[in-house]
Amino acid sequence: MLSYSRSAIVSLLALSLASGIAFAQQAEDGPPKAGDPKKQGEYEPQVGQPGKDVIWVPTPQTLVDRMLNMAGATRRDFVIDLGSGDGRTVITAAKRGIRALGIEYNPDMVALSKRNAEREGALGLVQFVQGDIFKTDFSRATVLTMYLLPSLNIKLRPTILNMKPGTRVVSHSFDMGEWEPEYAIDNQNEKCTQFCSAYFWIVPARVQGTWRIRQGTLTLDQRYQHVSGTLRTRKQTFKIENGRLRGEEITFVAGDMRYTGTVSGRRMTGTMQPVFKATKQK
Secondary structure, three states, X not given: OOOOOHHHHHHHHHHHHHHOOEEEEEEOOOOOOOOOOXXXXXXXXXXXXXXXXXXXXXXXXXXXXXXXXXXXXOOOOEEEEEOOOOOHHHHHHHHOOOEEEEEEOOHHHHHHHHHHHHHOOOHHHEEEEEOOOOOOOOOOOOEEEEOOOHHHHHHHHHHHHOOOOOOEEEEEOOOEOOEOOOEXXXXXXXXXXXXXXXXXXXXXXXXXXXXXXXXXXXXXXXXXXXXXXXXXXXXXXXXXXXXXXXXXXXXXXXXXXXXXXXXXXXXXXXXXXXXXXXXXXX
């Protein structure tokens, strides 16, 4: 079991920010806890050890659990963890019956992850590969997890935005700049006093451009999950208001109508209904 003080974590953060190194994601209090004991001579990672893009800093197990909960990960999903360290997130997903893959640059960590998975009885649903997260294909994920510094998150952002709309993304501690999260949590407690937050996004469909709909011409501008633009009918032009994407789902208001639809490639289908507008009585 690894342990560390608050001052040690602050020092590690300062080192990482100064050098451009990111954090590797994994657990403060595991794994493993069950199964065979560690054999003499087995590789054991050290907090703060350097890697290609990361230093290894543990993540509390409670936050690993909450990150998977944020993503709503179920047995229908495929979880991919970028910078999977000792395999905690992948193993936790597998113990929930979810297929999961860890991408880790350090081959010793990959081997350790496989041993940890075997000890936890999770080999059937997990896979660990040695690879560079900027060169390895992770497009098959329906849930993507990571613990990287903002500069690396932003470097990965275009690749993530090209993933299938609806893919859920959870990042430990660091955001993605201008791409606002759907929401965030703070998991600070007695077991986690630093770097306890997590951010959640849903990859939006691409809708920018001109669409022909029954009511007229819909011209949309898009900034991540936010949508603006106009709806032009034969008689009038309406400004798009409250436009938002949640994966493939789109909603917006034009005039006195609320539109709700689903985007599938170059096709958009949906419904509309009147917007309720209250008036104040005199």
